[in-house]
Amino acid sequence: MIRGPMIRVIKPGLLTTVQDLGRRGFAHLGVSPGGAADSISFRIANLLVGNDLNAPALEITLLGPTLEFEVEATIALSGHGTSASSPISLPMTEAFEVAAGTILAVGPLSAGARAYLAIRGGLVIPEMMHSSSTFLPVKIGGLQGRALQSGDELMIGKRTQGSFRKLSPVVAASLWPYQGPIRVTRSIQTDWFNHETVERFNRQPFTVTEQSNRSGLRLAGEPILASHRGELLSEGVALGAVQVPPNGQPIILFVDQQTTGGYPKIANVIAADLPCVGQLRPRDEIRFQSVKIPEAIELLRQQERALHEAFAS
Amino acid sequence: MRIAPASDSALFISFGDSISLETHRRVVSLFHAVERLRDRRIRNLHPAYTSLLIDFDPLHLTHEQLESLVAPLILQSLPSNLESSGLIEIPVCYDREFAPDLAAVAQHSLLTEEQVIATHAGGDYFVYFLGFSPGFAYLGGLAGQLHVPRLVTPRKQVTAGSVGIAGAQTGIYPNSSAGGWQLIGRTPLRMFDASTTPPSRLQPGDHVRFRRIDRGEFDRLARQQEWGR
Numbered sequence A: 001m002i003r004g005p006m007i008r009v010i011k012p013g014l015l016t017t018v019q020d021l022g023r024r025g026f027a028h029l030g031v032s033p034g035g036a037a038d039s040i041s042f043r044i045a046n047l048l049v050g051n052d053l054n055a056p057a058l059e060i061t062l063l064g065p066t067l068e069f070e071v072e073a074t075i076a077l078s079g080h081g082t083s084a085s086s087p088i089s090l091p092m093t094e095a096f097e098v099a100a101g102t103i104l105a106v107g108p109l110s111a112g113a114r115a116y117l118a119i120r121g122g123l124v125i126p127e128m129m130h131s132s133s134t135f136l137p138v139k140i141g142g143l144q145g146r147a148l149q150s151g152d153e154l155m156i157g158k159r160t161q162g163s164f165r166k167l168s169p170v171v172a173a174s175l176w177p178y179q180g181p182i183r184v185t186r187s188i189q190t191d192w193f194n195h196e197t198v199e200r201f202n203r204q205p206f207t208v209t210e211q212s213n214r215s216g217l218r219l220a221g222e223p224i225l226a227s228h229r230g231e232l233l234s235e236g237v238a239l240g241a242v243q244v245p246p247n248g249q250p251i252i253l254f255v256d257q258q259t260t261g262g263y264p265k266i267a268n269v270i271a272a273d274l275p276c277v278g279q280l281r282p283r284d285e286i287r288f289q290s291v292k293i294p295e296a297i298e299l300l301r302q303q304e305r306a307l308h309e310a311f312a313s
Numbered sequence B: 001m002r003i004a005p006a007s008d009s010a011l012f013i014s015f016g017d018s019i020s021l022e023t024h025r026r027v028v029s030l031f032h033a034v035e036r037l038r039d040r041r042i043r044n045l046h047p048a049y050t051s052l053l054i055d056f057d058p059l060h061l062t063h064e065q066l067e068s069l070v071a072p073l074i075l076q077s078l079p080s081n082l083e084s085s086g087l088i089e090i091p092v093c094y095d096r097e098f099a100p101d102l103a104a105v106a107q108h109s110l111l112t113e114e115q116v117i118a119t120h121a122g123g124d125y126f127v128y129f130l131g132f133s134p135g136f137a138y139l140g141g142l143a144g145q146l147h148v149p150r151l152v153t154p155r156k157q158v159t160a161g162s163v164g165i166a167g168a169q170t171g172i173y174p175n176s177s178a179g180g181w182q183l184i185g186r187t188p189l190r191m192f193d194a195s196t197t198p199p200s201r202l203q204p205g206d207h208v209r210f211r212r213i214d215r216g217e218f219d220r221l222a223r224q225q226e227w228g229r
Helices: A039-048 A169-175 A195-201 A271-277 A293-310 B021-037 B063-076 B102-109 B113-121 B215-227
Strands: A006-011 A017-019 A057-061 A066-069 A073-079 A095-098 A103-105 A114-119 A153-155 A182-186 A206-208 A216-220 A241-243 A251-253 A265-269 A288-290 B002-007 B010-014 B042-047 B051-056 B087-093 B125-130 B137-140 B155-158 B162-166 B169-172 B177-179 B182-186 B207-213
Touching (some): A039 A057, A265 B002, A271 A293, B021 B042, B021 B063, B087 B215, B102 B113, B113 B182
Parallel strands (some): A182 A288
Antiparallel strands (some): A006 A066, A006 A153, A017 A057, A066 A103, A182 A265, A206 A216, B010 B051, B042 B051, B162 B182
16 A cells, blocks of 8 residues: 655644634534534635635644644645744645655644645545534544554645645735634523623623533623423524523633524524634633624624635736 | 524524424424525524524524514414324333432422322323434423422433433433433333334324333333344
8 A cells, every 4th residue: 555645743732623614514413513613714724725615624722733744745834823833833724845754843822713724736644524624522533533653644635626725814814813802692591581681692792611612612700590480392503502501600602612502592602703712722811792694794704805805916 | 582693503493382282383383494405505403492593604694684584484483284094102121220219209298109100101292303312302291290300410421211201391311311300210212213214213293191100011012122123
């Protein structure tokens, strides 16, 4: 068997997984969409190295891996921070070459929770249910369903669709991390909460707790209590649903989410702000802001347009 | 019936708010009809007891357009045959170490712990749908005395195989995950294995019974499961 060009994992980093844009069409089996927690940074990384948008890449969490390149490669890092590295600073949001034999240490991320490392050609990872994304809770996808470990070998593929791309800095600025409140629309049980409680939910600060991961972000704050009492029959839940258990501490259901659930949902994060949720760290303070659905769709359109234009020139 | 946006990318359609086979037939029938559309703009379908959540691409479809797509399907939908041939027996050990909420359930239901176990193990259950986590089967048929609320604070980690109850439903956590149901036992069986076809041990339409086992049999069956891998 011919062995492809390899990248050896010297140190895995805090939690580095293989991701793509996720799996769709299996929610009726209880399988969540998964995929990159910040789909914008993920796509930017792939675009920078001229890959197809869905090519498998590495999702880095807070502290990056140390990788040894057996062959010359072109790579790009993308996330919310401006640097990642030790001892030398690595460029972010820009493709660069690494020579054969290079040991690349991606250090702590300077901002945000996640960054993506795309390699020109993408990683060769078998698909499981139409996706290469690692789904840790069930140990499927990615590298045997788990995070990277020291000694793993990653093979570089051929999933390019053009030459390297440069991000236009002016347009990039409009894409750059949105820092405002997380915008939400109403959800199915918003009326289980009285008007004052919904108002307060949209005004008060919440802290992202350590009990947060790709399945959900558990928040802490002044309790949000439902005025309606009752046990809900479990029902389908949308990505970004903000469910509130009786303890009044909201949980944002995220990419590795449960597909159904029975706690009431007070709100739902808009699609355009899901990538920002993927960049939240434990102890970050957040606020919510209520918007109407047409505004949410318009924000998503603007975001997609900006991403497209950033690479147009 | 209620149709409402669940998010900017999802439409929620509900036929009622209590578990009945009649209502569920309408859900299953609509689920299959929407699946047959093979519309690329529809990304995911989440059927449940009385409702269907449709996740779609909001850049290419609006809630209103989706509503007009599914409205005729709701009217046309014929009652689905839900029954499958399967009667599946699941061994469950109700020992204390696997049943952290047994005492609370007994207290809530005004039964002894033994009565809770006997009632749960004596029931006939029906798989309505799969959801929550891969291979999680939502079972209807739980005796009225055992209807208890979900936990005030969901656990961050529930061990795979845990048997829980919440409201009118019971189920088995197939994978280690967060969970808010009250736990009263554990099965040694693997409920989901992505390398088998179908990957889920329980399928919608199956009939399920629980068989009470002791700790010795639990360990024996757990070892067999390991060898079988």
